Amino acid sequence: MNVGTEDVVALSELVRQGARPGNEQFDGDAHLSDVIPKPWGYEYRAYADDFFDFWNLHIEPGRSTSMHVHPRKLTYLLCMSGQGVTIGLTQEILVRAGTMVRIAGGTFHATRNIGAEPLALIEVELPRNKFDLIRYRDDYARAGTPYETDSEPADGHPMRTVPYLPNAAMRDRSPDGRFGFALRTGMDIFYRRRPQDIFHVPLGLVGLAHGEVEILTGLDNRISPATDQYYLSISAAA
Numbered sequence: 001m002n003v004g005t006e007d008v009v010a011l012s013e014l015v016r017q018g019a020r021p022g023n024e025q026f027d028g029d030a031h032l033s034d035v036i037p038k039p040w041g042y043e044y045r046a047y048a049d050d051f052f053d054f055w056n057l058h059i060e061p062g063r064s065t066s067m068h069v070h071p072r073k074l075t076y077l078l079c080m081s082g083q084g085v086t087i088g089l090t091q092e093i094l095v096r097a098g099t100m101v102r103i104a105g106g107t108f109h110a111t112r113n114i115g116a117e118p119l120a121l122i123e124v125e126l127p128r129n130k131f132d133l134i135r136y137r138d139d140y141a142r143a144g145t146p147y148e149t150d151s152e153p154a155d156g157h158p159m160r161t162v163p164y165l166p167n168a169a170m171r172d173r174s175p176d177g178r179f180g181f182a183l184r185t186g187m188d189i190f191y192r193r194r195p196q197d198i199f200h201v202p203l204g205l206v207g208l209a210h211g212e213v214e215i216l217t218g219l220d221n222r223i224s225p226a227t228d229q230y231y232l233s234i235s236a237a238a
Helices: 005-016 184-189 206-210
Strands: 033-039 039-049 055-060 067-069 074-081 083-087 092-096 100-105 110-113 119-126 134-137 160-162 168-170 180-184 197-202 230-235
Touching: 005 067, 033 230, 039 230, 055 110, 074 092, 074 197, 074 230, 083 119, 110 119, 119 197, 180 184, 184 230
Parallel strands: none
Antiparallel strands: 033 039, 039 055, 039 168, 055 119, 067 134, 074 100, 074 119, 083 092, 083 110, 160 168, 180 230, 197 230
């Protein structure tokens, strides 16, 4: 999904009305390491460093995120399970397990669960800034409000520092136990594709510099991983 004239007009009007995106303090805002309750379900951080930010969204059937925009960051939505639709101001994209949706900065979007089970998504954001958010419309009267400040502990699967990557932290499993997260080298992925793998996301700065991240899917070997960099591998829990 790319930014269009309608997105620019809507964002310009919100800014004129006083809307302002925020800025995350990397060494503060400790509640972002917990589970964030939402009226549509909940979300939690799976991995973060100074550039990349991964969030797992759990959207209940029939519910939707707000129609919102990230003016300054690129987003990828990766569907791990369930069925939904990602809606922009002028288009809609159906999502199901294995679907990837690229959303350019400045593009308004919302995602609704249209299935009978929870919709599980990974949201990849770069550059990292959880508060780069302006809500336009919302089913739960949150239009114009900033990001949530309430949180709940992620019992059993906390964020832990990654000692061999600068300023990185991650959790190894989702709080509900359905999904696993692991740092793997491209070489390991090349030689050891696993049936439970869903996505492999490269953590190199090439994606940040060019605004495109070459995300690999599960057992699909049509695109070879870069053997000299790390990936965050997202899998169904064994």
